[in-house]
Amino acid sequence: MVLQDLGRKINAAVADLTRSPNLDEKAFEGMVKDICHALIEADVNVKLVATLRKSIKSSVNFSNLAPGVNKKRLIQKAVFDELVKLVDPHNEPYKPKKGKSNVIMFVGLQGAGKTTTCTKLARWYAARGFKACLVCADTFRAGAFDQLKQNATKAKIPYYGSLTQTDPVTVAREGVDKFKKERFEIIIVDTSGRHRQEKDLFDEMVQIQEAVRPDQTIMVMDGSIGQQAEAQSRAFKETADFGAIIITKTDGAAAGGGAISAVAATHTPIVFIGTGEHLLDLERFAPKQFISKLLGMGDMQGLVEHVQSLKLDQKDTMKHIAEGVFTVRDLRDQLSNIMKMGPLSKMAGMIPGLGNMMGGMDDEEGSLKLKRMIYICDSMTEKELDSNGLLFTEQPSRMTRIARGSGTSVREVEDLLTQHKVMANMAKKMKGGMANMQKAQGAMQGRNNKQQMETAQKKLASMGQGMPGGMPDMASMMKMFGGGGGAGGAGGAGAGGFPGGGGMPDMASMMKMMGGMGGGMPGMGGMGGGRGRGKRG
Structure with a gap:
């Protein structure tokens, strides 16, 4: 997508500047020039680009900067704000109302x-x-x-x-x-x-x-x-x-x-x-x-809206996480939900940092790898799906049977179970937070006062666990898939580096699962294989 290429070029220009040991006016001029070049290549009007250039330069006046000012943060904010102005018509559209035509x-x-x-x-x-x-x-x-x-x-x-x-x-x-x-x-x-x-x-x-x-x-x-x-x-x-x-x-x-x-x-x-x-x-x-x-900073609001519109059924999984449990069936359900969200590249663009990390990853390839993981789960017995995964360690022959039934390799089955173990450990850590989320949601539902409900929602948001409408929290799901780490920093070009981006979730585990991040998931190289079901045992 051409607009993604534009984003990568702008991001690269800002990242190069913020990594520069000598952040002076000359380096700043070079960054502004690179950004303007990228915009003109994307067919943005030359006059608009000239105005943008002038605005960014006036926002960061090196001669008048106070001592101790974070120059990197100031530059990133100036670039972000001026790009927003470039596409903002400063006019609100009509908002349809429910209950009327x-x-x-x-x-x-x-x-x-x-x-x-x-x-x-x-x-x-x-x-x-x-x-x-x-x-x-x-x-x-x-x-x-x-x-x-x-x-x-x-x-x-x-x-x-x-x-x-x-x-x-x-x-x-x-x-x-x-x-x-x-x-x-x-x-x-x-x-x-x-x-x-x-x-x-x-x-x-x-x-x-x-x-x-x-x-x-x-x-x-x-x-x-x-x-x-x-x-x-x-x-x-x-x-x-x-x-x-x-x-x-x-x-x-x-x-x-x-x-x-x-x-x-x-x-x-x-x-x-x-x-x-x-x-x-x-x-x-x-x-x-x-x-x-x-x-590449994501659009978590858009992602939340998208997930809400799909009306995904995650009640059982969220109930399990609240209890500190995460079964193999829960993993399978989450893989199926990701498949329902649409093209992986579209979803990745909404998650801070993940769009850049995916690079030119092919939707078809990523989707096929997810499907192979679902085939593995589909070749398990009910007992295996509802287990915590330990019975595979105790009886390794089960993995061989599942690999044959799903048309995959034993290595792929092992990798899926390893991913499940990581997420199960994360569910244990999240147990207390999910319990607090449910209490807060209960408090919201038990109050009629609009102001009190808004206060409760803000509390949920500050916990990083809640979301309007009582839907399962996408942030929790992302933590579950990504190990819960926060990797953003003011100096980076990712989500943490830009204003409003927040800390970028650690998506390494999720990317390994989907086949990204340097060569993909071990054992997932062969794209062949059927989807037969193994012998139930």
């Missing part, structure tokens, strides 16, 4: 990915408890309704459209009226686009707006157009007066950085960015979180 209308040129993005957004809201639906008012493009119908069926989202009605205004009005009567909370209207900006397209947009009176109009824009995004968004703004933008195809667009910064210059909020073709490849855009993720 929120009509969202999509506009944009043909080929930008409107229809696919409509379904992605409907699914995103549905996963967060909204009653969402789709209306296809694109009667211009042949096959538009069929595409929306297929996407909506796959995402299990109700839809409305017509194969006979050619008037898009009539279809839009009828669809919105129907879903309003049925008390849908998110009604997304997909409109037609053209290959270029035409008077007919703009007239149609205005007519549909007047017919459905949307609460929010979103323009969908292809990220590959780069700096042209500013002119295009201004033209649509004058006609449709949209309130937000979704930028698509940022996964491979060399001009993605240009599109994001250009749109920010129009002071129109970007609400989401499309990061791929699948239904889950839609990420909420927030300037600070975007830059944090870009620089």
